[in-house]
Amino acid sequence: MSTILVIAEQRRQELRPISLELLGAAQSIRQPGDEVVVAVLAKSPDRFVPALSLAGVDEIVTVGTEAEEFDPEIFESAVTALMAARRPTIVLVGHSVDSFGYAAALAARQNCGFGSDVFRVDRIDGEMVATRGGYGQKVCVEVDFPGRDTVLLAIRANVFKPPDGSTNPKVSAFAAPATVSRSTAKEFIELAAGDDVDMTAAEFILTVGRGIGEEAKIPEFRALADAIGATLGCSRPIADAGWLPKSRQVGQSGKTASACKLYIAMGVSGAIQHLAGMKHVSTIVAVNSDAEASIFGVAKYGIVGDVFEIAEELRRHF
Amino acid sequence: MKIMVAVKQVAALDEDFKIRADGRDVVDEYLIRDLNEWDDFSLEEAVKIKEATGDPVEVIAVTVGPEDADDSLRKCLAKGADRALRVWDDLIEGSDPIAIARILAAVARREAPDMLFAGVQSSDHSFAATGIATAAFLDWPHAAVVSLLNYVPGAKTATLRRELEGGLLHEVEVCCPAVLTIQLGINTPRYASLRSIKQAAAKAIESLSLSDLKLSAADVGEAGSRSRVRRMYVPDKGRAELIEGDVGVQAKRLAEIIKEYKGQAA
Numbered sequence: 077m078s079t080i081l082v083i084a085e086q087r088r089q090e091l092r093p094i095s096l097e098l099l100g101a102a103q104s105i106r107q108p109g110d111e112v113v114v115a116v117l118a119k120s121p122d123r124f125v126p127a128l129s130l131a132g133v134d135e136i137v138t139v140g141t142e143a144e145e146f147d148p149e150i151f152e153s154a155v156t157a158l159m160a161a162r163r164p165t166i167v168l169v170g171h172s173v174d175s176f177g178y179a180a181a182l183a184a185r186q187n188c189g190f191g192s193d194v195f196r197v198d199r200i201d202g203e204m205v206a207t208r209g210g211y212g213q214k215v216c217v218e219v220d221f222p223g224r225d226t227v228l229l230a231i232r233a234n235v236f237k238p239p240d241g242s243t244n245p246k247v248s249a250f251a252a253p254a255t256v257s258r259s260t261a262k263e264f265i266e267l268a269a270g271d272d273v274d275m276t277a278a279e280f281i282l283t284v285g286r287g288i289g290e291e292a293k294i295p296e297f298r299a300l301a302d303a304i305g306a307t308l309g310c311s312r313p314i315a316d317a318g319w320l321p322k323s324r325q326v327g328q329s330g331k332t333a334s335a336c337k338l339y340i341a342m343g344v345s346g347a348i349q350h351l352a353g354m355k356h357v358s359t360i361v362a363v364n365s366d367a368e369a370s371i372f373g374v375a376k377y378g379i380v381g382d383v384f385e386i387a388e389e390l391r392r393h394f
Numbered sequence: 395m396k397i398m399v400a401v402k403q404v405a406a407l408d409e410d411f412k413i414r415a416d417g418r419d420v421v422d423e424y425l426i427r428d429l430n431e432w433d434d435f436s437l438e439e440a441v442k443i444k445e446a447t448g449d450p451v452e453v454i455a456v457t458v459g460p461e462d463a464d465d466s467l468r469k470c471l472a473k474g475a476d477r478a479l480r481v482w483d484d485l486i487e488g489s490d491p492i493a494i495a496r497i498l499a500a501v502a503r504r505e506a507p508d509m510l511f512a513g514v515q516s517s518d519h520s521f522a523a524t525g526i527a528t529a530a531f532l533d534w535p536h537a538a539v540v541s542l543l544n545y546v547p548g549a550k551t552a553t554l555r556r557e558l559e560g561g562l563l564h565e566v567e568v569c570c571p572a573v574l575t576i577q578l579g580i581n582t583p584r585y586a587s588l589r590s591i592k593q594a595a596a597k598a599i600e601s602l603s604l605s606d607l608k609l610s611a612a613d614v615g616e617a618g619s620r621s622r623v624r625r626m627y628v629p630d631k632g633r634a635e636l637i638e639g640d641v642g643v644q645a646k647r648l649a650e651i652i653k654e655y656k657g658q659a660a
Contacts, residue, residue, distance in 0.1 A: 145564070148537070173558050176538035176575065180492070180521075180523035180524070182530075184496075184527040190621055191621050192491075210518065257535075258535035259535055259566050262567060264564055264565075304652050315579070322561070330560075332560065340648070362634060377651065378635065379636070386648065389644070389645030394649070
């Protein structure tokens with residue numbers, strides 16, 4: 077029997093969605109006889125027990141920590157202690173901002189296999205094989221971990237589905253070792269809205285990306301968005317450059333196009349961080365001059381061509 | 395005082411490319427090299443801090459890579475780095491981020507900077523691991539995905555904001571020296587002037603070997619890594635239905651899709 081240890085993620089008293097997705101990933105990896113143990117680290121971790129009591133979870137380990145919120149050193153030492161106590165063969169964490177802060181440190185100090193941004197896990201001839209993207213997601217890369225007893229995998233968000241149904245797993249408490257962190261968490265700050273647009277509520281979005289080339293092109297696409305009745309959004313480089321306010325950025329660190337039904341991406345290459353905010357939309361149309369752009373991998377319709385020419389022609393129809 | 399900036403020369407695929415005969419990477423000639431996008435921001439952050447500090451601050455750009463990675467180091471020199479240092483040995487080939495971090499940590503021990511920056515991730519393989527693993531080998535405090543930084547070289551602490559998912563920021567104070575991974579958008583990277591590009595071309599790039607760093611074959615390459623590439627392949631092209639035809643035909647079809655969505659007759 078071997079143990080799959082899942083590290084749940086919480087922030088401001090709420091479980092993050094990735095926590096449940098990791099349970100789904102554990103379900104897809106588990107073999108007969110394996111046990112799935114999920115650990116939740118928080119000042120008062122018991123509150124998360126009901127939400128984690130999903131089908132396939134054999135045990136929930138509550139780990140009380142000094143800090144209310146994520147701290148890289150406290151997390152690393154607690155997970156290290158959990159790994160020593162439970163000897164898991166697989167440890168699953170999210171490929172998330174919190175995990176960016178400690179997973180690689182954990183891997184460096186523990187003698188374990190390590191793969192990040194993993195979106196598929198298989199066992200081939202008994203060996204664990206993790207698949208991730210390479211060269212800007214244009215190829216898939218299979219990695220393995222020869223000779224490792226434990227493998228730590230950081231799993232990509234929005235890939236695995238949470239398990240259906242609930243259960244009554246065993247619940248146990250684990251005492252995290254006392255750790256003095258060299259970081260002090262201060263406060264959370266909501267990013268100031270740049271304007272009053274709410275991308276999460278928009279049902280029809282026209283997004284512009286790096287492919288539009290220069291700030292001077294923004295008014296043209298704003299006019300197009302107005303003409304077709306879409307909300308104008310953008311990918312990260314456009315917001316970082318200040319061409320559009322941050323509130324219009326769709327993606328992992330921006331907004332999720334939660335209510336969107338039609339999404340037209342013009343000159344957006346489709347970085348994984350952007351896809352995280354829109355790939356669920358039922359009708360995505362991608363317009364890009366690069367036929368190899370990753371955005372075509374999630375789009376329903378694709379137009380390989382010049383975004384300015386398409387925009388100009390499209391304008392004639394409205 | 396000194397800030398070390400770990401940089402990577404990344405590779406992007408040419409329009410057409412071939413997978414190597416052993417199936418584990420792309421044939422080298424189809425790779426287009428450049429300085430990692432994130433590193434442009436971390437270098438700029440270091441140079442900005444240097445310019446804002448009264449006392450002298452040295453910015454040193456460090457990379458692990460073969461000789462052609464000098465191109466990226468020269469870019470760093472042109473944009474304000476004072477020194478550039480490259481580590482290479484053929485044994486390093488096949489290293490994962492953990493093995494690369496072990497090398498960077500060895501450089502940091504030798505250079506003893508007051509602060510170490512790395513990009514959040516690289517645009518080619520997006521591990522988001524090297525910087526924080528380097529911190530572990532150094533046993534330094536660390537913070538990932540920094541989108542705002544207040545740091546005065548020599549200070550005992552730095553205050554920063556971590557950029558979380560969904561537009562939320564988390565303010566953290568961290569003891570120094572520390573390793574920080576820098577996010578896109580933290581600043582506006584400068585363009586190198588023609589004059590500085592010329593000056594950079596004439597500057598020497600220091601090089602270090604594994605033995606200079608007291609590292610052995612077991613520390614790097616596949617032996618020093620925590621994962622091994624088994625196979626690389628091109629995924630199925632996805633499900634996009636391509637709208638063919640000339641611009642007029644394409645735009646007309648797109649207009650129809652929009653009108654169908656809006657419930658109007660096309």
